Amino acid sequence: MAPFVDDPRRAGVLLDVDGTLAPIVRHADDAHVPEPTRLPLIAIARRFGLVACISGRRASVARRIVSLGSITYVGNHGGEVLRGGATSVDVVPEIAEWTGRVRAFAKDVWSDELLRLRIREEDKDTIAAYHWRGVPDEAAAQEAMEGVADRARAAGLATHWGRKVLEVRAPVEATKGTGIRKLLEAHDVDVALFAGDDRTDVDAFDTLRELVAEGALRAALCVGVTSDETPDELTDGADLLVDGPVGVRTVLEVLADATAA
Numbered sequence: 001m002a003p004f005v006d007d008p009r010r011a012g013v014l015l016d017v018d019g020t021l022a023p024i025v026r027h028a029d030d031a032h033v034p035e036p037t038r039l040p041l042i043a044i045a046r047r048f049g050l051v052a053c054i055s056g057r058r059a060s061v062a063r064r065i066v067s068l069g070s071i072t073y074v075g076n077h078g079g080e081v082l083r084g085g086a087t088s089v090d091v092v093p094e095i096a097e098w099t100g101r102v103r104a105f106a107k108d109v110w111s112d113e114l115l116r117l118r119i120r121e122e123d124k125d126t127i128a129a130y131h132w133r134g135v136p137d138e139a140a141a142q143e144a145m146e147g148v149a150d151r152a153r154a155a156g157l158a159t160h161w162g163r164k165v166l167e168v169r170a171p172v173e174a175t176k177g178t179g180i181r182k183l184l185e186a187h188d189v190d191v192a193l194f195a196g197d198d199r200t201d202v203d204a205f206d207t208l209r210e211l212v213a214e215g216a217l218r219a220a221l222c223v224g225v226t227s228d229e230t231p232d233e234l235t236d237g238a239d240l241l242v243d244g245p246v247g248v249r250t251v252l253e254v255l256a257d258a259t260a261a
């Protein structure tokens with residue numbers, strides 16, 4: 001932690017939201033960041049050169065979940081950004097062009113069978129997400145989602161699997177890594193850490209390491225947040241593993257306490 005707390009104004013703290021700041025819950029709409037996590041987050045947001053959330057959520061929804069308006073939110077896995085204090089979201093134009101096709105696919109693919117399996121849709125504007133956490137038969141739901149993913153790819157769309165969620169997206173290169181790269185180009189920091197719990201977060205790890213190799217960062221720290229659903233690639237890619245959102249809270253408290261003076 002020394003490179004981060006020695007000169008916090010030259011350090012970036014980048015955080016995933018669901019499963020990292022906000023505990024995983026059955027219904028996506030119920031997610032929130034607990035107050036004991038928000039408190040050190042608010043403290044470091046005042047002291048560090050860059051604090052941002054890099055989420056698979058829409059940027060505006062991520063801001064609602066975290067409930068801190070002063071920091072920047074990169075949303076939809078790098079597809080959009082809501083800057084600190086801003087009221088409008090910037091969407092990657094090439095992705096925005098696909099919104100109509102993603103929506104048309106989502107309408108076309110929806111069926112009585114998906115309804116019977118109790119699969120839940122999440123409309124993320126440029127992304128259609130399908131959730132099956134806690135449905136009566138999760139295995140059957142996941143199998144049905146394999147069919148949806150096949151159809152999406154056949155329609156020229158991209159698919160991404162997360163924690164009991166399938167996402168159908170534009171076939172445009174946008175990841176948490178591309179979002180972080182753009183963000184760091186606009187912020188003069190020497191070191192950055194990222195904490196995340198899912199496959200999409202490994203892109204962020206990779207980009208931080210690329211930035212170190214390119215000389216754009218002096219050091220990076222990749223924090224993997226573990227659960228009973230941790231993908232192997234996240235464990236393999238992490239420099240440090242912490243146990244769930246409570247472990248992340250501890251990291252934030254360490255950063256806040258060490259920079260309090």
Ligand SMILES: O=P(O)(O)OC[C@H]1O[C@H](O[C@H]2O[C@H](CO)[C@@H](O)[C@H](O)[C@H]2O)[C@H](O)[C@@H](O)[C@@H]1O
Nearest residue numbers: 017018024025026028055056057133163164165
């Ligand atoms: O990148 P993140 O901020 O971690 O967002 C990833 C996805 O998070 C949400 O889904 C996940 O959290 C839900 C609430 O705890 C949970 O019910 C679900 O099973 C998880 O997959 C969100 O709904 C997705 O849109 C995000 O892509």
